[in-house]
Amino acid sequence: MHRRFKEIEHGSPEYIQELELRNAVLRTPLGMDLANESLSPERAARHFGVFEAERMVACLVVFSRGEKPARLKQMAVAESHQGNGLGAALMLWVEQELRTSGIVQACLHARDTAVGFYEKLGYEQVGEPFSEIGLPHRKMRKELAPMTFVEACLNGDDPERSARFAEAAFRGGAGTIELCGQMEEEGLTPPLASVAAARAAFGGPGLMVMIRPRAGDFNYSESELAEMESQIASVADTGADGVVFGVVTENGALDSAALERLVARSREFDLKTTFHRGFDALADPLGAIEALAAAGVDRILTSGVGWGEPGTALDGVARLNETIARARGRLEIVIGGSVNPDLASAILERLDPWVGTIGFHAYSGVQDAGETTEAKVRALVDAACGGD
Numbered sequence: 480m481h482r483r484f485k486e487i488e489h490g491s492p493e494y495i496q497e498l499e500l501r502n503a504v505l506r507t508p509l510g511m512d513l514a515n516e517s518l519s520p521e522r523a524a525r526h527f528g529v530f531e532a533e534r535m536v537a538c539l540v541v542f543s544r545g546e547k548p549a550r551l552k553q554m555a556v557a558e559s560h561q562g563n564g565l566g567a568a569l570m571l572w573v574e575q576e577l578r579t580s581g582i583v584q585a586c587l588h589a590r591d592t593a594v595g596f597y598e599k600l601g602y603e604q605v606g607e608p609f610s611e612i613g614l615p616h617r618k619m620r621k622e623l624a625p626m627t628f629v630e631a632c633l634n635g636d637d638p639e640r641s642a643r644f645a646e647a648a649f650r651g652g653a654g655t656i657e658l659c660g661q662m663e664e665e666g667l668t669p670p671l672a673s674v675a676a677a678r679a680a681f682g683g684p685g686l687m688v689m690i691r692p693r694a695g696d697f698n699y700s701e702s703e704l705a706e707m708e709s710q711i712a713s714v715a716d717t718g719a720d721g722v723v724f725g726v727v728t729e730n731g732a733l734d735s736a737a738l739e740r741l742v743a744r745s746r747e748f749d750l751k752t753t754f755h756r757g758f759d760a761l762a763d764p765l766g767a768i769e770a771l772a773a774a775g776v777d778r779i780l781t782s783g784v785g786w787g788e789p790g791t792a793l794d795g796v797a798r799l800n801e802t803i804a805r806a807r808g809r810l811e812i813v814i815g816g817s818v819n820p821d822l823a824s825a826i827l828e829r830l831d832p833w834v835g836t837i838g839f840h841a842y843s844g845v846q847d848a849g850e851t852t853e854a855k856v857r858a859l860v861d862a863a864c865g866g867d
Contacts, residue, residue, distance in 0.1 A: 481718035482565075483530045484572050484684035485749055489522050496535040497528055504555040509612065524552075527573050529565060529684075536560045537569050541577070548584035548620065549577050568683045570600055571654075578623050578836055581808065585623055591615040625833050628654030629860045630687070630813055632842040633851055635660050635669030635677065642676035644851035645686075651856025652864070655685030657723055657753075657840065664694035666755075668710050671717050678718030687721040687753060688714040690741070697727040697734075697757040704737055708744045715748035722750050723780070725757020733767045735774070742775050753778040756815065760786035765798070768805045779806070780840055782816025792816035796829045808835030819844035820862035827863070839863040 487493040502513040529537040537556040543549035556566045589597050594617050602619040631648035635641045635658040648656045658677050659666030666689045692706045711722050722745050726734035745752045758764050758781045783795020792814050803812050818841040845855040
């Protein structure tokens with residue numbers, strides 16, 4: 480079943496579900512009730528949930544103010560969904576959202592029975608044990624250093640292969656996957672059956688789907704833009720977490736009007752947006768970063784090398800550094816272009832210090848004989864993320 484990771488509003492019907500889940504998981508087993516606690520401070524908190532259909536199955540509350548560490552509270556996973564990695568996926572997603580907001584440290588109070596879970600996620604114990612709601616707890620903390628992640632680009636022409644490749648990517652540690660059809664054409668919109676299959680197989684909130692109705696340039700007609708808007712709605716209904724597109728005028732400028740339409744359509748479905756390597760086809764890619772950020776684009780995929788020009792992302796590292804610096808953590812920069820473990824290591828050695836999140840996007844670099852494999856994905860994760 481499709482899982483949707485979403486930030487929710489205090490006081491909304493979804494927030495009521497959150498209270499019910501927290502009460503059922505964290506209070507009722509102790510003979511307690513959240514209704515007897517003061518919840519008014521939660522108006523200032525951020526609330527995150529995971530949904531299957533319209534039912535919340537996991538949640539987390541975050542208090543953050545200024546430069547102080549964010550405090551994570553009352554992470555709850557429905558009993559029917561415990562033990563399958565959902566809690567870890569929720570934590571990692573929320574941490575990435577916090578990094579994007581400029582938060583550099585997270586802390587929490589963990590029940591003794593949950594300390595091992597948080598330690599596996601990189602949290603460290605701080606201070607002495609203490610009692611809270613009648614149970615022994617430990618204060619824990621994690622530095623939210625600039626993050627790297629791996630995005631596996633998958634051939635989505637066939638549903639069965641899409642599911643197999645998505646599962647391999649997830650098991651190998653990929654943070655996201657990009658599902659594309661017709662890779663011989665540099666990637667087109669994949670069949671909905673493949674989107675559904677990948678959604679069922681990939682356990683995290685990272686299914687990005689290519690929205691590209693035809694091969695060739697990125698200068699689209701009115702009818703093609705309407706088709707792209709329809710495709711965005713369809714892949715959202717099928718379980719996508721984000722969409723990938725690019726719009727460039729015939730003279731190499733950013734097509735701002737088309738971009739506004741596609742971002743607005745994506746926002747209707749709470750989809751993340753990636754401007755694909757059409758960014759490298761722009762006459763002035765660095766000059767377009769402010770416009771992309773202002774338009775609400777979340778991510779940029781780039782090699783640092785002009786579209787159609789020879790070279791790998793390593794050859795484009797100077798422009799990658801400039802792109803990352805200008806993005807200033809407001810957009811995730813996803814590095815693609817013949818990426819493999821050796822290339823990722825070499826690029827990391829040459830990147831300037833950065834804020835925010837950097838991804839490494841690979842297609843053939845995570846394949847063995849044309850098949851995306853867990854081992855190949857894991858090798859890239861180890862190179863790009865230090866094995867985290």
